[in-house]
Amino acid sequence: MADSTNEMVQFHAAQELGFRKDKDTIPALIKLLGSSGRNVVVEAAVALGRSPDPRAGKALVDKLRTASGLMDLVLTT
Numbered sequence: 001m002a003d004s005t006n007e008m009v010q011f012h013a014a015q016e017l018g019f020r021k022d023k024d025t026i027p028a029l030i031k032l033l034g035s036s037g038r039n040v041v042v043e044a045a046v047a048l049g050r051s052p053d054p055r056a057g058k059a060l061v062d063k064l065r066t067a068s069g070l071m072d073l074v075l076t077t
Contacts (some may be wrong), residue, residue, distance in 0.1 A: 017047055
């Protein structure tokens with residue numbers, strides 16, 4: 001689902017992956033951070049923020065540094 005070009009499918013993929021506890025979800029969530037859909041990116045960022053995996057933290061910090069305005073959305077979500 002994370003490979004879909006449909007933003008709604010990507011959004012639901014990010015939501016679902018965010019509730020899983022295994023580390024296998026991290027690469028897909030990192031990929032979703034690159035989506036053109038703002039809601040997809042926010043959902044993926046929130047999901048990564050819940051993960052203790054160091055890859056998640058690095059990807060999230062990198063994205064927040066380059067995406068102006070995303071931090072407020074992630075924090076309020």
